[in-house]
Amino acid sequence: xxxxxxxxxxxxxxxxxxxxxxxxxxxxxxxxxxxxxxxxxxxxxxxxxxxxxxxxxxxxxxxxxxxxxxxxxxxxxxxxxxxxxxxxxxxxxxxxxxxxxxxxxxxxxxxxxxxxxxxxxxxxxxxxxxxxxxxxxxxxxxxxxxxxxxxxxxxxxxxxxxxxxxxxxxxxxxxxxxxxxxxxxxxxxxxxxxxxxxxxxxxxxxxxxxxxxxxxxxxxxxxxxxxxxxxxxxxxxxxxxxxxxxxxxxxxxxxxxxxxxxxxxxxxxxxxxxxxxxxxxxxxxxxxxxxxxxxxxxxxxxxxxxxxxxxxxxxxxxxxxxxxxxxxxxxxxxxxxxxxxxxxxxxxxxxxxxxxxxxxxxxxxxxxxxxxxxxxxxxxxxxxxxxxxxxxxxxxxxxxxxxxxxxxxxxxxxxxxxxxxxxxxxxxxxxxxxxxxxxxxxxxxx
Ligand SMILES: [Zn+2]
Numbered sequence: 001x002x003x004x005x006x007x008x009x010x011x012x013x014x015x016x017x018x019x020x021x022x023x024x025x026x027x028x029x030x031x032x033x034x035x036x037x038x039x040x041x042x043x044x045x046x047x048x049x050x051x052x053x054x055x056x057x058x059x060x061x062x063x064x065x066x067x068x069x070x071x072x073x074x075x076x077x078x079x080x081x082x083x084x085x086x087x088x089x090x091x092x093x094x095x096x097x098x099x100x101x102x103x104x105x106x107x108x109x110x111x112x113x114x115x116x117x118x119x120x121x122x123x124x125x126x127x128x129x130x131x132x133x134x135x136x137x138x139x140x141x142x143x144x145x146x147x148x149x150x151x152x153x154x155x156x157x158x159x160x161x162x163x164x165x166x167x168x169x170x171x172x173x174x175x176x177x178x179x180x181x182x183x184x185x186x187x188x189x190x191x192x193x194x195x196x197x198x199x200x201x202x203x204x205x206x207x208x209x210x211x212x213x214x215x216x217x218x219x220x221x222x223x224x225x226x227x228x229x230x231x232x233x234x235x236x237x238x239x240x241x242x243x244x245x246x247x248x249x250x251x252x253x254x255x256x257x258x259x260x261x262x263x264x265x266x267x268x269x270x271x272x273x274x275x276x277x278x279x280x281x282x283x284x285x286x287x288x289x290x291x292x293x294x295x296x297x298x299x300x301x302x303x304x305x306x307x308x309x310x311x312x313x314x315x316x317x318x319x320x321x322x323x324x325x326x327x328x329x330x331x332x333x334x335x336x337x338x339x340x341x342x343x344x345x346x347x348x349x350x351x352x353x354x355x356x357x358x359x360x361x362x363x364x365x366x367x368x369x370x371x372x373x374x375x376x377x378x379x380x381x382x383x384x385x386x387x388x389x390x391x392x393x394x395x396x397x398x399x400x401x402x403x404x405x406x407x408x409x410x411x412x413x414x415x416x417x418x419x420x421x422x423x424x425x426x427x428x429x430x431x432x433x434x435x436x437x438x439x440x441x442x443x444x445x446x
Contacts, residue, residue: 003027006425007041008384010050014057014356015376024055026382029424033378050386053419056356057376058090058122058383059338060363062147063237063261063309065330066092066124069115070100075314075403077119080334081439083312083401085121085429087335088385088418091364091373091442092122096129096150097161098313104129104161105137106144113441120439121428122421123383125367130172130183132162138175145443147367148182148235153219154190157284157329163190170226177232182366184235187219188285200325202277207324211286213241220244224251224258233257235366238311240266240285242295249304259306259366262296264340265331267308269408279320279327280408283311297348300358307362308355310337317404332402336395336409338385339416346415352389368445382425391417399432 004025013022013034021037025045041047061084068076084092094112096103103109103126116124128146130138138149151172152163164172176183192215199206220236224247227234236248239262251258265283270290274281281287299305313330321327333340338359345355364374372381395412397405420430428435 004032004042004045006382007045007047008050008055009037009047010055011037011052012054013376014054014352016361019351019353024376026425029382031376031378031380031382034376054352054387054389055376056088056352056385056387057360057374057380058385058421058423059088059359060091060369060373061089061310061312061334061337061359062093062363062367063095063311064092064334065095065098065313067098067314069111071098073316073403074098077116077124078437079401079403080312081119081121081124081437082434083334085421085434086401086418088338088387088421089334090122090383090385090421090423091125091369093125093127093147093367096127097156098158100160102129102161103127103146104131104134106140109141109144109146116441119437120441121434121437122423122439123442124439125442127184129161130164130176132164132168135172135175138172138181139179142179142181142444147444148184149176150184150186150237152186153222154186154188154193154215156186166222169223170230173226173232173234174230177230182233182235184237185223186237187223188215189218189222192218198325200323202322202324204271204274204276204278204281204324207282208271208286208288210325211284213243213288216241216285217244217247221247224248224256227258228254228256231257236260238263238266238285239296239305240288240292242292242299245295245299245304252304260304261307261309262300262305263309263311264333264337265408266296267293268340268344277322279322279324280406281331282324282327282329283313283331284329301350307366308337308341308358309363310334312402314402314404314406317406320406331408332404332406334402335400336407336414338387338418339393339414340409342389342416343414352387369442371445382422384422385418386420386422388417388419389415391415393417
């Protein structure tokens with residue numbers, strides 16, 4: 001503590017061993033000590049007393065579509081990272097689509113890094129993409145520092161990012177397993193989607209029927225089987241169907257290296273409440289029924305589902321038409337993910353420790369950043385979110401920072417106001433005001 005430059009003091013610091021009153025000492029952007037609340041502050045250090053506001057580790061969101069460059073009218077690094085900062089997220093990992101180019105070669109990665117470099121308000125890392133024809137690019141991308149590779153098992157929604165069939169999945173996964181990499185997968189089975197009724201139009205029930213649970217369940221089963229066969233490490237993206245949980249739990253019990261994420265919208269919104277024509281709620285796989293949601297919460301509690309990420313995937317407002325078949329599929333959740341999840345979590349008897357585990361510690365571990373991010377412990381980056389957990393606010397789209405202010409949460413009253421966000425010991429956001437971007441580009445730690 002004696003050499004601390006900054007001390008953050010709170011009666012509620014969420015640390016791995018529990019929530020307690022503490023003073024967190026920071027020097028050169030890192031946490032140096034977690035001390036008693038009344039620890040003496042060295043004369044040269046700045047003290048920030050947060051009172052009863054809760055000090056959390058900054059959230060790590062490993063599923064964000066920034067779309068920059070190429071589809072910057074949908075979203076960009078400047079706006080996405082401001083939304084992240086306003087939401088208490090201090091690290092995001094960008095998906096390899098829907099930018100142009102997609103992150104499928106080292107050259108494309110360099111392009112994206114160049115574009116992001118001076119716009120990042122929070123730390124930014126990158127996923128690579130596994131396409132049917134880029135197997136030889138995977139190892140170089142891994143060596144260049146992507147955190148893993150995303151693949152689709154059904155059409156992705158954009159032509160430049162084709163999906164893998166079963167053969168190609170095995171081929172790419174064998175390659176990735178060969179160098180100890182991670183494959184992250186959008187798991188919906190194309191044959192089950194083709195066989196489902198495709199009615200189109202504004203009725204949410206029709207859209208839900210077009211993306212049935214068994215499409216997810218079948219694809220998850222296929223992925224787990226391949227992971228087991230190849231002893232590969234895989235991650236199921238945005239799980240929505242609770243029917244896939246038993247087979248995931250069984251695979252984990254058997255030692256298959258599979259992790260699973262779900263998203264705020266699956267945990268806080270239900271099919272029953274989606275108004276017809278309201279394609280702000282459209283995403284794939286879809287938001288399902290309340291009974292399905294209860295099972296997702298139970299799976300989070302028992303560890304079958306590991307983590308919660310936004311899958312922030314915006315488009316321009318004009319693509320969010322009232323026809324669910326043709327409207328863009330994606331929900332913009334970056335800024336609201338913490339209050340949305342916290343609001344539902346507290347109602348279900350969970351604490352902020354749980355939310356931190358799902359949205360920061362486990363996501364940091366997923367991408368191998370758990371030695372630097374995701375916990376308030378000495379040695380970690382001094383990345384924090386300061387939350388007033390009992391304050392409420394009503395979601396006003398005009399207050400959102402992402403580029404197109406379409407939101408499925410408009411008008412909802414949520415618990416948890418992010419008072420400030422800190423990145424490596426600097427306050428990057430407070431009371432609606434941002435500093436100049438000081439985020440860094442992150443690469444996988446070998
Ligand atoms: Zn996504």
